[in-house]
Amino acid sequence: MCHYPVNVKYNVYLCVYVQVHPENEDWTCFEQTASLDIKSFFGFESTVEKIAMKQYASSINKGKEIIEYYLKELEDEGITHVPRWSPPSLSLPPPRPTSLSTSPLDLPKLVVTPAASIPLTANAEDSISQEAKQDSSALQADSLTEILAGTPEDKLDADYIKRYLGDLTPMQESCLIRLRKWLQETHKGKIPKDEHILRFLRARDFNIDKAREILCQSLTWRKQHQVDYLLETWSSPQVLQDYYTGGWHHHDRDGRPLYILRLGQMDTKGLVRALGEESLLRHVLSINEEGLRRCEENTKVFGRPISCWTCLVDLEGLNMRHLWRPGVKALLRIIEVVEANYPETLGRLLILRAPRVFPVLWTLVSPFIDENTRKKFLIYAGNDYQGPGGLVDYIDKEIIPDFLGGECMCEVPEGGLVPKSMYRTAEELENEDVRLWTETIYQSASIFKGAPHELLIEIIDASSVITWDFDVCKGDIVFNIYHSKRAPQPPRKDPLGAHGITSPGGNNVQLIDKSWTLGQDYSMVESPLTCKEGESVQGSHITRWPGFYILQWKFHNMPACSSTNLPRVDDVLATLQVSSHKCKVMYYTEVLGSEDFRLVNFSVCLFASLLLAICSF
Template identity: 85%
Template sequence: MVQKYQSPVRVYKHPFELVMAAYERRFPTCPLIPMFVDSDVVSEHKSEDGSTHRIERRCKLDVDAPRLLKRIAGVDFVYFIQKNTLNRRERTLHIESHNETFSNRVIIHELCCYSVHPDNEDWTCFEQSASLDIKSFFGFESTVEKIAMKQYASSIKKGKEIIDITARPELPVTPAIAIPAANAKDTHSNKDTTSLPGSLSEPLTGTPDDKLDADYIKRYLGDLTPLQESCLIRLRQWLQETHKGKIPKDEHILRFLRARDFNIDKAREILCQSLTWRKQHQVDYLLETWNSPQVLQDYYTGGWHHHDKDGRPLYILRLGHMDTKGLVRALGEESLLRHVLSINEEGLRRCEENTKVFGRPISCWTCLVDLEGLNMRHLWRPGVKALLRIIEVVEANYPETLGRLLILRAPRVFPVLWTLVSPFIDENTRKKFLIYAGNDYQGPGGLVDYIDKEIIPDFLGGECMCEVPEGGLVPKSLYRTPEELENEDIRLWTETIYQSASVFKGAPHELLIEIIDASSVITWDFDVCKGDIVFNIFHSKRAPQPPKKDTLGAHGITSPGGNNVQLIDKSWLLGQDYSMVESPLTCKEGESVQGSHVTRWPGFYILQWKFHSMPACATTNLPRVDDVLATLQVSSHKCKVMYYTEVLGSADFRGSMTSLESSHSGFSQLSAATTSSSQSQSSSMISR
């Protein structure tokens, strides 16, 4: 398996020419880098005007490997071929190197580039990428990869030390052997996330807007190992190349990587699932759109309260004083869930603010839970069920946001609640829990170790006034009937720009768009929540008959699983009454698809989502009502889509007019779990 390693851009505050002079001083050998033993020139060529210089060297390196491994391999040194191309006119140096030793067992390829900083011609950027393919190495494949990673990290550290000592640019470890397994790369980052806050006293070294700078990573994301940096950059680049929607911030990506121990494939899967969930439920706009009901403002006993000693935002929850039964009966599960999601979104925002204030990365918050007053009424089954669902949603979509959980004044009934809840909490999260019974929190090792004395809340024996509501019993006059709660749940999860639709075998879902201006742009964004579908776009000069809402006829079908509307009359002929304007697009379950179509004619356009196994000609032979009713009983013949469309004038269109075939988001690896869990656990808007 080929391993790829990529690093952030390193910026040296020295002119390109000085960096080149320092770089050349390492040849034929460099005392500052003991691993680089010697080098010989194989070939050399200079252009007539001296602007271009090409040189090929054979480099000798002493790899820090166990002596046993060297004896088995039969070598003390390894050799690399390095090809350098220096362009003085463009002020660039491109380095390409590969291993000569063991080339039939291990293939190492490294690319490096020195170039002038785009925003400051007196600075120099260094970019690096490498790949390692170990075909066989005497049974020591894993050992070789670990040695490579260790030496890569060591070489980077040594390079920084050289800069500090000599005030000259780092001399990169030529050929990638220093790092057989771990080199680096350039990465693309969101412009919003790479911009530097003006509040910093000293601006960080800058890089092109689409790159991740090494200093930026350290300042805003923390100290990462070279391998962790590589994982972040590679996942970021994958999202930029495949995801057509909003790219999450680097901090957000890093949380999912940490949650899966920097396994890119696993992190990518849960991140993609979460991005789909956020889009379906419009979570990005929650802080602007969600207004807490007055019942929550009065009886929800939680709120933000300063920060802990590490600069993390501090959230206080007086769970023992909360009437969980009353809140569920008055609001329903969806309102409580949405409120908790807004708390988490606020926590992310506060982490960003504290990162700027404290001058170091703050990526998570501390939660203090006071259990005084907890009793058997808190074990009310619907309340526990709501709590478990909230925990599950938060665990899936806000990993690594909890830095520490302080549980105070745990009563005797707490072990019962803990037994019910703990299986739903990630093991890494459980390790962050600190539980205090009675007044144990007041002594050594208690609150004062984590929270400054002056901000300990008054109800915990401190002097700081805390604005967290005291709670109390929710008046029964505020309770709602089960029917009212169900309707409220439906309303909350359908308040979105996205619509849901069911697609049945023999009954596609169709959407009519009337175009007046021939140069308009039809845009679409849809998720295939269940099953496989075929997406089509048709054009007609005459309008289809409006769907009938009172019958399950050929023009309108409504089922409990979502809306299904058919517009193309069974008597219409393709190529005569209407025409296809884009090639059919087959979409798999779990895919997110975005695209656009520039209209060539005015008239009526029909977007169609059709069951995948349906014959191509079936659009002209729609089934009878009895046939459609029969298909409703077969779950395997039912698909679900969430979609949003918009018509823009060509002058107002601000996206790339990509073809339908290229509009996949790349999330095809999403499994049915993406939606099935939310359907079974929350009766979300997808299933309504």
């Protein structure tokens, strides 16, 4: 069992292959177990759990396919019974195996389709004799006889394969032809190119049934949403052109199109608030469609098959504004759509200027990522990418962007904060069925003059960290944090608030009793923070003492008029107008251990969730 700073624990898979069945000694049992215990992952526990279960279920299904494949091979050989294995005599060398039924050592080396190919460890390979390997090679050659003996229509031209598809085994070539033929006979509509079909086959390890299922779903999705015409019909809004910090930039050394994403400079929350999820989704889809088009062009230019692209992610500037939960969940949903419809399109992921704690995070995330996918990730912390073995190994020096120390001017926008004047209202987003404001992790509260909203947090261990993230949806408020050694009384519900305003009830809680004296019964631990309507505030406080902390959102009073001057009519009307309306905030708070907060900050946890989501591309 491994222990990580973010309180995620997991057990490595436990496999038992040769346990005798308790009721029938002629049966052999196979067991595989694993456990995952997620105590805290900064609000993403359910996401991590779903991804872990998805990966584990995929592993179990693949193991089942391998076992069924072996059994089918035995049946094809006419073997219906395998005698129980017994260790050979120590005085005599083991006999050379002559059939699948003579030694269990042959079983791991049976002919395996790419869907069932699993690399053996060095010890396992050493344990297999040279004779067994030769026999396995002979069996593999026999298993391909039917494919090789097929009609010319069942084969692809060798030059065509080399020029547009890349290296394919006879088995893979057969899978491609069969799936394409099935689409031509049954599918109504546009038939995708061989390169596109091949991506789905590779995504399912050339299991035709599974590849056919996800490909048909994707084709239906493309037809419903007219994705084939997206590049001709979609025009990015100006806010995306100015503030979306991503764009295409030449190609890498392998001829793959290069996409650069300056994630640390992107205002994720501002883009979601200004555009909504639908526009962001269409923009991301247009990026993927453009990537496919560039792959086709580069295939023609370089004279070799190029089916995927390289993504360079710059994390400089990553901070707490990237943690906005509704925005993160919207991005995860977008990535889920991309994963289902653009498999095997990410050839390499270069992560630059990663935070120092990223290696710790990578240790946590990597067990959930397939080994072949892990090879696509290259992570550089700080300025390590500038030396030998760095970026120049994958990108020509002449096209390294200027913001990474190169001499090539990059047209990717620099980003920055999206002006709040571009934000759309919550009502406008809800009308589009994009309810990013109503995520369950956020709570809403109404605030009246004389009736603040207060939240109680009990701290057991000193040096804990209280974090908050709130938006001022309406009106102006003052945010305070207080500490008390004694617990406040249960929340009271006044029938009438100040100035005859009815108490809002369930979404307004008052804890500090009017009889309490500031400095005696409770103390202020942070300076008051005045927040205007439309502002988004994130922050944290390291607690010095155990006890009870009270977070307070208070109505912001208008400045009092000078006693020497009569108030203007406009000032009086403005004061009455503000007093007659309630303020509204939406907030989320969390308490972290100081060690967790220091080792794994919010921004890195956000990137972990995104990393887990894109690992299947």
